Amino acid sequence: MALSVLLKQTGLTKSMVNSFRASRAYASVAVGTDLISAAPDVSLQKARSWDEGVSSKFAITPLKDIFKDKKVVIFGLPGAYTGVCSAQHVPSYKNNIDKFKAKGIDSVICVAVNDPYVMNGWAEKLQAKEAIEFYGDFDGSLHKSMDLMIDLSSALLGPRSHRWSAYVVDGKIKVFNLEKAPSEFEVSGGEVILGQI
Amino acid sequence: MAPIAVGDSIPDGTLAYFDENDQLQSVSIHSLAAGKKVILFAVPGAFTPTCSMKHVPGFIEKADELKSKGVDEILCISVNDPFVMKAWAKTYPDNKHVKFLADGSASYTKALGLELDLSDKGLGTRSRRFALLVEDLKVKVANIEAGGEFTVSSAEDILKAL
Secondary structure, three states, X not given: OHHHHHHHHHOOOHHHHHHHHHOOOOOOOOOOOEHHHHOOOOEEEEOOOHHHHHHOOOOOEEHHHHHOOOEEEEEEEOOOXXXXXXXXXXXXXXXXXXXXXXXXXXXXXXEEOOOHHHHHHHHHHOOOOOOOEEEEOXXXXXXXXXXXXEEEHHHOOEEEEOOEXXXXXXXXXXXXXXXXXXXXXXXXXXXXXXXOO | OOOOOOOOEXXXXXXXXXXXXXXXXXXXXXXXXXXXXEXXXXXXXXXXXXXXXXHHHHHHHOHHHHHHOOOOEEEEEEOOOHHHXXXXXXXXXXXXXXXXXXXXXXXXXXXXXXXXXXXXXXXXXXXXXXXXXXXXXXXXXXXEOOOOOOOOOOHHHHHHHO
16 A cells, blocks of 8 residues: 555656665664664754754764664654655654653654755654654765665655664664665554564 | 856756646756746755745746746756655745756756755755746856855846846
8 A cells, every 4th residue: 555655656666666675685784783883973964944054053963962872763764755754654653652752762763865954844744843853864874874775766866765763772773674665664664663662 | 067158058957846746757958948938047955945935936926027028937946856846846835837846866957067065054966046047948147146145046137137
């Protein structure tokens, strides 16, 4: 159902989707990976308006500040304002935020290879900013270090992230879920990871 | 590539957009511009203030006046993907004539020689702010900012040239 909705919305054909599946044979990120030491120079950009960017002098947030000593649920998706991402992936976390807090989760984070201004506009449109922290990985540096990049040029998106989710405690990955194809939404949703932590 | 200038012919390139039925379309610039009078204006980024609050609205408000002076198409391009352009275009419900086109990989912007590195703002490679008046593929007016500032590239400036 999710796949056919995205296919209709983007004009992707099943054969294009199958070629995405074939491109990912291994993960260099897995349960046990320490994100902070695996990607020591990587930073993300918190979703913000331009004015907030100016007043913060375009500050960036190193991974250490996001993950150290914290229990974080983080999910990544191909693109702001795209079908499954907007209609299913983000809502599955937004609607379960109280359950995440009840389990002691410090932050629920959404990240995508988009700039932080687009992420901000999108987060506001989804009315999800209170529940979820949105970050832009505008140059893909986080996803490249996790080997989670995928070329979605045929969907006119260019280099983007796979769809994935993870439970990270003090920077160490405890749970990691990766969709077989970025248009799918089987394992990376809020309900699934809620049952895994 | 040297920046495009008055007297040059604009290169062809393919840009993307979502049509009224929400179908993803690709369009060649030449097919939109050959034999016609078009305005091509660009912004560094969707959802950023000068672009959203000053540059684009100027062209939307002046669209009827521009059309009455013989302009056939008003094209807004940005280095963003078509999903983002569609969402951004929707924030202008009064827009009747401006087409929002996505140059997601910056290939057309680079073909014009007008790319700009805004990585330190978290934007990556983008377009400089500019407005071109193009008649039958030949550039008649080239109002190009050095970066993202907004001094010469407005709708009013193009109107003065028509």
